[in-house]
Amino acid sequence: MDFFLQLLVNGISLGLLYALSALGFVMIFKSSSVLNLAHGELLAIGAFLFLVFSTWARLPIILAFGLTLVGTFALGFVVERLFLRPLIGENLIEVIMMTLGLGIMFRGLLLFIFGGDIHSYPDFLPKSLTIQWGAVQIPSVNVATFIIGILFLVIFGFFFKYSSQGIYMRSVADNQPAALSLGVHVRRVFALSWAIAFIVAAMSGIVLGIINGINVHELSAIGLKVFPVVILGGLDSIGGAILGGIIIGLIETFTGGYFSTALKEIIPYIVLIFILMVKPYGLFGLVEIERV
């Protein structure tokens, strides 16, 4: 029973981690309908930037964190301006290929600068966050993940549903010419959504870095793990991403715990295919409205 409970807790923690990594991805999709294949590299960029500020430059944690956010925000603007703006109006597959090319480029660059080794941050999370409950233990990092995840869910949920800027972002993803005709600043929306996605990815990257250590290969692999998570929940649903993350996390830990570790890599995908066959737009995704 204890084993089961520990697996449950581990699964949920892992799932929240996946969900957190998926949020930036959903951000971009929601505001520009772009499937970002470079997401894992965005996570890595954030994590490494924080590493540079906190460990190498030895700045106080809060300052390092702030600088990371500002830096990734600016980087998001630059990347959008240089690489994605020329593609406004091009085919979907070309934009996807562009993110793919960017991902490969970033990975090469990060490997060149930081090498393939595992780095780690200084220990800075307060131990008091750790929860001990019978034989089950939840480390402080996972509690922090949980808090950050819920925080994001609430903030972005409100942002997209009620704030004007959020509605403009969704309108651009929906129908670009119409948004233009009403004076929505389409270029600004794109730039902003990439900048925000960079920030969100950076935060997730930092949390992942605290837990697993910072490694270019591992972080970019997480970028792929994001796909079953977001597809399961529905590409444009933030709540769906969280639930999808938890489902995938639970499936993985339980297959890992009861069957074999090799199998746990692909079980999420098999489950994914079956769920998609029943619900083609994921659990909470918007059903495509087609009028011919």
Place this chain on the structure above:
Amino acid sequence: MRKLRFHPCGNFKETYEEELAIFETDFGRLWMLIGIVLLFGVIPFVSSPYILYVLNIIGIYSIAAVGLNILTGYTGQISLGHGAFFGVGAYTAAILASKAHSPFLLSLLAAGVMTAAVGFIFGLPSSRLKHLYLLIATLAGQFIMEYVFVNWESMTGGAEGIVVMGASLFGLDLGNDRTFYFVIFAFLVLMIWIAVNLKRTRYGRAFIAIRDNDRAAEGMGIPIFRYKLLSFAISSFYAGLAGALFAYFTMSITPEPFNLWLSIEFIAMIIIGGLGSIPGSIFGTAFIVILNELLSHVTEYLMNVGASEGMAITIAPLREFVFGLAIVLFIIYEPKGIAEVWRVVRSSFRLWPFSY
């Protein structure tokens, strides 16, 4: 003797047959003839072994890329599992050759059919899924097949892989690169011929209709699901055939080359070459293969230089960086691919000195 045809200065086509003709002029036929003579009569005898090796690789990947272009360029279904399909073909051929000692052509054919069947199965989600959701379903297919390659040890030999005996065809030993060159390019020409003609049949037209507007195609009475599956099967057949050739060419296979990266490279090939263009698939393949070779030479050279100065390891990632950069630049500056550049160059020659 009928009159030679030249480019007319306008659209003077009178029948559908003329409209459908592959070669607009007799010059086209002539150039093709010259090309084939060069391909089989000159190139294999003048190239160095290394060039021949690179050409063989280009030929093999080209077959798979043409197949992917049928699926993505014609039918409009993006697949991230093509690399694994390629692997299925390679494994089928390798298993048949090593365990059943089947003859070369038979195992090639069997690999194609087997992969078509697997492609058919992984095409099934396309009945309900579209666009990005389908893309992810094919990604799932990629991972599942990779898992099978590694873990079905009794058949695939696990991570150690399979050693393939050198094949022979019509009494010729296919062990050396030059004889294999003829086999590869004969197949490439055959598969291109099929792909080009596919576009002119009702199947090809149905594929293109599905790509442009699947709802409208359905309304016109095209059973879209059946055609999507057919497209998956045909494209996988190409991949399987190419994979089988690959297995015989490299003589030993492991699960490693058939990973997601290969699928991505295939997509890069057809995008850089030009979506929906058969010559484009070959240009794209040549571009990617040559870029890969060049980059590995450059990094090797730099590492040798660097080794003497003690900075060897750090240069290797630059290869990845340049590869990504090449894709990015191509998409920004020539989103229609090399095929478009080729078309522009050709027509500016044809129209010289009057540019329009």
Place this chain on the structure above:
Amino acid sequence: MESCAFQLQVVAVFILISTEFLTMENNIKLLVNNISVVYSDVIQVLKGVSLIIRAGQIVSLLGSNGAGKTTTLRAISGLLKPENGKVTEGSVEYDGKPIQNSSPEEITRKGIIQVLEGRQEFKYLTVEENLRVGTATRWGKPFKEDLELVYRYFPALQARRKSLAGYCSGGELQMLVIGRALMAHPELLLLDEPSLGLAPLLVKEIFQIIRRINQEQGTTLMVVEQNANMALQIAHYGYVMENGKVVMESTADELRENPDIKEFYLGTAASGALKSYKDVKSYKRRKRWL
């Protein structure tokens, strides 16, 4: 040499003063002055179009398909750019300031809003969210009163405010896109075929609302229409375009009585019956416009 330059200057100043004078005196809201529009640097669509829209009026723009009506609207609202089009000659002046080839963001902030042809709703946004996008020109605030105003004009929308726009009927969508444009506080509203694909009764209703908007809000309107009869009933002034040129302009009443318009757009001849194309005279008349 010098005197020549001086003369030119005098002429320039004179022209400047006279246009200023014209603008002030006759209450011109928008002046389209002899514009040419070229798409992708090769296809010339407009060949010297001039229009005047006076403040507070409804101006209708008629013409068959491909005459260049939509392109004229796009040239005014700045939406040529996404289509790779450009105003190569002439000028568009709004309140006396040139706006040709400005970005749509700038032009919409000056108060010119175009309602696109064919109901370009945001499918995945609810009706109310659709309306809120209309506030983009002033950073989203305030929107409560405007919502009420729109619901007053289009009560049908209020009943559906929480449902996704993608599931609304054609009539509701047309109301939605006009209402959405109203949210932006337009001074000049450009409507592109508001009657497209609507039932005759609905067309009537929509046009009555358009007239009410003009009277109650003081909005200047430009309406591109195929339904010439309807458009001329509510308009003060009308232009007829053909092949990228304005071929006829007059007050709406005069246009309605014009025999050519009757024949080609309203579908009735002087006798009330349709004229045959064998009729040589009508052919000649048509030619004269080209």
